[in-house]
């Protein structure tokens with residue numbers, strides 16, 4: 214299992230698989246062929262189906278077009294066998310002769326892979342790939358999840374997580390300050406600052422919940438505007454972790470050092486899903502994005518509240534279990550409806566999962582690893598119209614009735 218840095222990628226939204234991954238792929242192809250006179254890029258499957266709304270073309274053209282003329286072709290009906298998010302890059306010389314071609318896939322969270330290259334397995338940092346093994350190690354040795362992260366990654370991981378935490382907090386603050394309409398044509402107004410103002414007028418418990426919503430909306434709205442965020446584990450689900458952590462810092466005054474340890478533990482849980490299943494909406498639906506974000510945030514909250522290793526695992530398990538089957542059906546291919554509100558609800562649910570788990574002794578029937586396996590199977594069983602193609606669910610209904 215590779216570094217948790219792959220779960221927490223710092224970059225610009227709105228989509229890790231549809232903007233961050235393709236942009237990096239374009240940069241890699243350009244580095245191989247800086248002499249090319251022109252480029253052609255073909256987008257396949259889910260990447261083509263929702264690429265316009267997710268700004269995939271802009272992400273690629275911003276890299277290639279300053280160097281040479283670039284044409285993008287869209288093939289939403291063609292699904293390549295390796296992964297639904299396929300891309301073909303082709304470079305040509307001045308006579309139109311093909312210099313090279315490269316098929317690569319954006320497999321979720323900004324990671325790239327194909328039949329011969331896989332960023333997910335190239336750098337093995339963690340020997341244990343399952344929470345059951347890590348949990349047993351914690352119970353046998355007395356160490357915590359975050360200490361396992363430190364032992365595998367080295368102390369440098371704290372500098373990286375400090376940067377992650379800073380970018381997350383900046384995204385919350387920027388989102389709370391911003392007003393206006395989100396780009397893309399749906400005419401959706403930013404809501405975060407309104408929610409914050411209204412929440413402040415209520416008594417403690419409703420205010421507390423309202424502020425969690427406001428923080429999640431703030432970051433997800435920033436993402437929808439192409440702002441700087443951290444994948445956790447993806448752009449579409451980037452509001453959940455910051456909302457929970459920012460809220461706990463504000464209300465419980467947890468020190469940053471403890472927040473970083475919570476980020477480490479959450480990253481470990483996200484990493485296990487990424488390794489053994491998927492965090493790609495195009496592959497398993499939104500259960501792999503917002504569901505996993507909820508599991509990570511639940512684990513982080515449980516640790517901050519002093520949960521045992523078993524309670525942390527239980528909180529994460531619930532965070533994911535109760536998102537099983539969640540489809541990905543973004544309206545007009547934009548990361549807005551249902552994505553933005555869904556982040557707010559998942560943040561609240563993560564806090565509930567923490568409370569539920571911490572009331573227990575941590576013993577429960579279904580393990581986190583089992584839920585991850587079920588999530589992958591459920592994702593395999595979901596038809597492609599519910600996996601980031603915007604052909605089913607809300608995307609279809611809203612288009613038919615309102616567009």
Ligand code: SF4
Pocket residue numbers: 449450494498499500502503540541542543547548549550551552601
């Ligand atoms: S519905 Fe979920 S998986 Fe799909 S784009 Fe929105 S956040 Fe991502």
